[in-house]
Amino acid sequence: MCAAFDLATLRRQAPEVEWLDDEAQRKRASRDFSWFSPVLKRALDCARAEAVARPADQSQALAVIAACARQGVPLTLRGAGTGNYGQCVPLHGGVVMDMSRLDRxxxxxxxxxxxxxxxxxxxxxxxxxxxxxxxxxxxxxxxxxxxxxxxxxxxxxxxxxxxxxxxxxxxxxxxxxxxxxxxxxxxxxxxxxxxxxxxxxxxxxxxxxxxxxxxxCLPWVERLYTFAAFMDAARFGHALAHAAVDLRLLTVLDAPIPPLIGLEGKVPDGQCAVLMVVSRTGVEVADALAAQGGGHLAFEQDHAAAFGTARSLIEYTWNHTTLRALRRDQAITYLQSDFPPGQALELVEAMRSRYGAEVLMHLEFLRRGNVPSCAGLQLVRYRSEARLREIIAEHRAAGVYIADPHTWLLDEGGRSNPGQxxxxxxxxxxxxxxxxxxxxxxxxxxxx
Amino acid sequence: MCAAFDLATLRRQAPEVEWLDDEAQRKRASRDFSWFSPVLKRALDCARAEAVARPADQSQALAVIAACARQGVPLTLRGAGTGNYGQCVPLHGGVVMDMSRLDRxxxxxxxxxxxxxxxxxxxxxxxxxxxxxxxxxxxxxxxxxxxxxxxxxxxxxxxxxxxxxxxxxxxxxxxxxxxxxxxxxxxxxxxxxxxxxxxxxxxxxxxxxxxxxxxxCLPWVERLYTFAAFMDAARFGHALAHAAVDLRLLTVLDAPIPPLIGLEGKVPDGQCAVLMVVSRTGVEVADALAAQGGGHLAFEQDHAAAFGTARSLIEYTWNHTTLRALRRDQAITYLQSDFPPGQALELVEAMRSRYGAEVLMHLEFLRRGNVPSCAGLQLVRYRSEARLREIIAEHRAAGVYIADPHTWLLDEGGRSNPGQxxxxxxxxxxxxxxxxxxxxxxxxxxxx
Structure with a gap:
């Protein structure tokens, strides 16, 4: 907690600003989605802002900054609080500034x-x-x-x-x-x-x-293909990512995942799923490549119509896969991996065999430096922090890059740089x- | 030439079709842009169709096909004749079918x-x-x-x-x-x-x-940057190709090339040039990356306004670079190279040093399998076919892929496949x- 916190002075120095200080408001403004990690959940749960500032415009935000700077009060910024690493959790108390009213x-x-x-x-x-x-x-x-x-x-x-x-x-x-x-x-x-x-x-x-x-803006369509064999699904994703097809999303889920995240109505039991947002222009190529790997189209909808609703397939991907799985099974957490281009599929296959049901493969295709690449947001059946650290270390030793989502430290997550x-x-x-x-x-x- | 050519029979079997058989028309329809290669120019110059068919629609085209097939007459298809490898040159005579009226x-x-x-x-x-x-x-x-x-x-x-x-x-x-x-x-x-x-x-x-x-369709702008040092220009191209910038064209020309192709008014003597078509959204990043390499913006124009005219920078790129150079200096020919990703810039630098003024660097950035890649359409000061073959062999030995533009043979050019x-x-x-x-x-x- 902040040693010399004095809300009255802050209020006086930034009188136009809406200040909140009841316990429920402070608690709400001090949390994010870091509970995806049992490690972070335990570590960050008791962190609490001493007050929350809700500036209505930029001049009010500057007033909050000035007041905190003068008093030596820590200031932590908050958007919607959807971060997964405690980005907006005020580890040392002070003020959380909720930026959501600066929305022009x-x-x-x-x-x-x-x-x-x-x-x-x-x-x-x-x-x-x-x-x-x-x-x-x-x-x-x-x-x-x-x-x-x-x-x-x-x-x-x-x-x-x-x-x-x-x-x-x-x-x-x-x-x-x-x-x-x-x-x-x-x-x-x-x-x-x-x-x-x-x-x-x-x-x-x-x-x-x-x-x-x-x-x-392109005429996007959301499509879900199913595959009997995971590596056929992964190879399909890899081939599509390297084709001349406009994509907005390309996600591969191993067979145990669809029923964990509410896709059991769309994906038959035991099947792997590939979710994508693809331009209508690219649908035929996606079908042709899927057919080569034994995949079948299981679901399709217009992206623009579904966008912004829970129906959209995009809300079953990236960390919403993790979120949905966690809602059904609180013993789950996750990894953030990059499989190096050139040996991505081999490493995916090796890691999948190695861990079986303990680490479930969830791949997201993306670009790094404009080169198609394969990332993993694997679901991990959590046993202990020691075991989680062991799994991370083993991935790194095998050549898989891990951006550790189980630390609140920026430099440990691997993203700080001299310019920062x-x-x-x-x-x-x-x-x-x-x-x-x-x-x-x-x-x-x-x-x- | 075709042994049993009989135009009267062809005309009778496809009477609706416009048939041409005077020498000037046959000559014109038997040539393309293969004169970019002194090797091909010499080899293909005397090839001549015995007749030219100009079908007005698809049913007439089918009639030409049927007539030629029945008579055992070779049939070579022609679009605009802009190919560089004798694609539409009728090596064994027969009929050239000009497809340009099928233009719906x-x-x-x-x-x-x-x-x-x-x-x-x-x-x-x-x-x-x-x-x-x-x-x-x-x-x-x-x-x-x-x-x-x-x-x-x-x-x-x-x-x-x-x-x-x-x-x-x-x-x-x-x-x-x-x-x-x-x-x-x-x-x-x-x-x-x-x-x-x-x-x-x-x-x-x-x-x-x-x-x-x-x-x-994007709001494209054409831009030309100049650099004192070729490798700074090449590195700039490489960096821009790997950034999150929408591009339609990215060309790097070594300093001797701009005055050879009519760009001396835009590129100061002794400077290298980078030509691009970039979305307006990406202009600021292009400027920032160019500045890192000491590059300066020398020319800019709206792409949509210039498109379709000789003013457009795109008519100074790809094989129009070669075409313009050839118009000024008939002793020039060219290579088609791919520099393997990962060592592209090193190989570009090595090859440039090795040949000096004999092989002038012209790079085109593109994608292969969706991965940014660097191709060369180097201008070669032609001395003899033997020397040209030697240069090609040396590039291949150094790890540069060459798609040989000095052969009319599809399988020697390196592009045939079992499906074909x-x-x-x-x-x-x-x-x-x-x-x-x-x-x-x-x-x-x-x-x-």
């Missing part, structure tokens, strides 16, 4: 949308769609998630098979960021430098506005932004 | 256009553009080239950085093809099988109609289609 869509032109950080991705997508565009990338939580939260704590998801992750140059073009100082003057960060704000959990600046590059740290020194000179998320931010001794 | 656009829906084989790519592109689409792939000769000629003898070009080559599954979805028989019944070929008609020079069936998959040969047996049982283009078609002894 500021402009749409030439395939770029400029928004305030609290704008919801679903609302942005609806707005740009009228201009013939769509968001390039969205998490499976797009109905709740915000533009700022996605960039500060997300990765990609729907659309990553076309455009890679948020980190790839070109997906996010600019950000307006406020420093954590007593007189915060917002700064426009453009070009390559904007990437230093990516996936920094709000530790190195307060995102106020973002420019997202858009994709042309340089911005941290520049925009958070007193180390007040989201403290405890970096091993190097001076808060190590205060781990919860 | 039959339908546009769901990102697919269906056309007759003789439709010009520029006309197709204009038609689909009204529906918000554009052709995925076009050669630099798109103003003349036809849909059928492109598929039967082309590769890709403009757009290959997004969608690869015509060979990739998904770019061409179907073809209606007539067999070379006395009673030709057209057959619809769909799915993976259509690829067996790709780049077969019309040796294994007569293409009547094609379905091309389309791309969403199976269709050949099925659709051309008497070996009359474009004879002499396959080492295995029984015409070896008759090489010109």
């Amino acid at each position: 869509i500021l402009g749409i032109a030439d395939g770029v949308v400029r928004v305030e950080a609290g704008a919801r991705l679903a609302d942005i997508d609806t707005a740009v769609r009228e201009h013939g565009w769509e968001l390039r990338l969205m998490p499976s939580t797009y109905r709740m998630a915000t533009a700022g939260g996605f960039y500060a704590g997300g990765f990609g998801g729907i659309g990553s098979i076309r455009y890679g992750s948020l980190e790839e140059p070109g997906n996010v073009l600019a950000a307006k960021v406020a420093p954590m100082t007593a007189r915060p003057e917002p700064i426009e960060v453009r070009g390559m430098a904007v990437r230093d704000l990516y996936h920094a959990y709000g530790t190195n600046g307060v995102l106020l506005e973002l420019e997202y590059a858009l994709a042309p 740290m340089a911005l941290k020194r520049r925009f958070d000179p007193h180390g007040l932004l989201n403290p405890g998320k970096l091993t190097t931010d001076g808060y190590e001794g205060l781990k919860p | 656009i039959l339908g546009i829906a769901d990102g697919v256009v269906r056309v007759e084989a003789g439709a010009r790519l520029a006309d197709i592109d204009t038609a689909v553009r009204e529906h918000g689409w554009e052709l995925r792939l076009m050669p630099s000769t798109y103003r003349m080239a036809t849909a059928g000629g492109f598929y039967a003898g082309g590769f890709g070009g403009i757009g290959s950085i997004r969608y690869g080559s015509l060979e990739e599954p998904g770019n061409v979805l179907a073809a209606k093809v007539a067999p070379m028989t006395a009673r030709p019944e057209p057959i619809e070929v769909r799915g993976m099988a259509v690829r067996d008609l790709y780049h077969a020079y019309g040796t294994n069936g007569v293409l009547l109609e094609l379905e091309y998959a389309l791309a969403p 040969m199976a269709l050949k047996r099925r659709f051309d049982p008497h070996g009359l289609l474009n004879p002499g283009k396959l080492t295995t078609d029984g015409y070896e002894g008759l090489k010109p």
Whole structure:
């Protein structure tokens, strides 16, 4: 907890702002979806903001920043709280600033949308769609998630098979960021430098506005194919990812997963499933490649009609696969893997054989550096943290890259970089932004 | 020449068809752009059709096929004659069938256009553009080239950085093809099988109609950047090809090339050039990456406004680079190379150093199997066929793939496959289609 917290002073210095401090509100604003990990759930459960600020506009947000900076109060930013690693959990108390009222869509032109950080991705997508565009990338939580939260704590998801992750140059073009100082003057960060704000959990600046590059809207269709053999399904995914077919999503689920996540009505028992969002232009090629591997079309629907509802297949993919499985079976957790191109399918097959029912294969095809690649969000039957660490270590030893989702530490998750740290020194000179998320931010001794 | 050629009989059997047989017409219809290669120019120059058929519709085309099949007359198909390997040169005389009057656009829906084989790519592109689409792939000769000629003898070009080559599954979805028989019944070929008609020079069936998959039309801009150092230009191209930026073209020209091809007004003497068609959304990233390599924007124009005119930068790329250089200096010819991903830039640098002014680097970035890749269309100062063969052999020994543009033989160019040969047996049982283009078609002894 923050040593010298004094809400009265904060209120006085930022009197226009809505401040919340009852226990239920503070608890709600101090949690995210890190309960996907039993390790994080245990570690982060008791973290609690001392107050929640809900600025209505950017000038109020600047007032909150100024007040906290003057008092030396930690400030943790929150979008919709859909992160999975405690991104917005205030490990050292202080203020959580809920950015969701900063939700204006500021402009749409030439395939770029400029928004305030609290704008919801679903609302942005609806707005740009009228201009013939769509968001390039969205998490499976797009109905709740915000533009700022996605960039500060997300990765990609729907659309990553076309455009890679948020980190790839070109997906996010600019950000307006406020420093954590007593007189915060917002700064426009453009070009390559904007990437230093990516996936920094709000530790190195307060995102106020973002420019997202858009994709042309295509006539998408959602399709689900079933396969008797998992490796046939995986090979189909691999072949389709390497064909000249416009895709928005390509997910492979091993046979035990569909009944765990509510797809038993669409996928016959014992069958593996490939879920995709594919342009109508590509449907025939998808059918032809599926047939080569013995796959059958089991379900189809228009994507635009299903989009934004729980009917959409995209809500059975990425970390919604994990979410749905967890709702049915709380003993499940997950991995985040990258199988290196060139030996992806071999490693998938080897890891699948090695762990059997303990680690269930869930593959997501995406691009990395514009190269088709295969990621895993395997469902793990959790036994103990020691066993989980062992599984992670074994994957790494076998050549599978693991971005550990069972740590709240940014640098342990494998995503921090020198540019991030340089911005941290520049925009958070007193180390007040989201403290405890970096091993190097001076808060190590205060781990919860 | 064809032993038993009898035009009177052909005319009688296909009386509706326009037949041409004067020397100038036969000569014109027997040539293509294979004069880019001094080897092919010498070898193919005297090949001559005995007659030219110009069917006005598909039923007339079938009548020509039937008449030739009955008489045992070789039949060679011709679109606009823009091929570079003698694709439509009638090595053994007989009839050349000019397909250019079969130019109907039959339908546009769901990102697919269906056309007759003789439709010009520029006309197709204009038609689909009204529906918000554009052709995925076009050669630099798109103003003349036809849909059928492109598929039967082309590769890709403009757009290959997004969608690869015509060979990739998904770019061409179907073809209606007539067999070379006395009673030709057209057959619809769909799915993976259509690829067996790709780049077969019309040796294994007569293409009547094609379905091309389309791309969403984007707000493209043409840009030309200059660099002092070639490898900085190449690295810039490589970085941009791997970024999340929508591109339609990405070409790198070594410093001696711009003044050879009419770009001296745009590129200062001694500078290397990077030409691109990039979405407006991606311009800022292109600028940022160029700046990292010391590049400067030298020229910019709207792509849609320049498209279809000689002003467009696309007419300085792909084999139009070669064409323009040849117009100024007839001692030039070219290579077609693929630099293997992973060591592309190293091999480019090594080959460039090795040959100096004898082989000038012209790179085209594209995709192969959906992976960004780097191809070369190097300009070669021609000394002798022996030296050219030596250069090709040295490239291959160094690990550079060469698709030899100095042979009229399909299987020597490296593009034939078992599926092509199976269709050949099925659709051309008497070996009359474009004879002499396959080492295995029984015409070896008759090489010109």
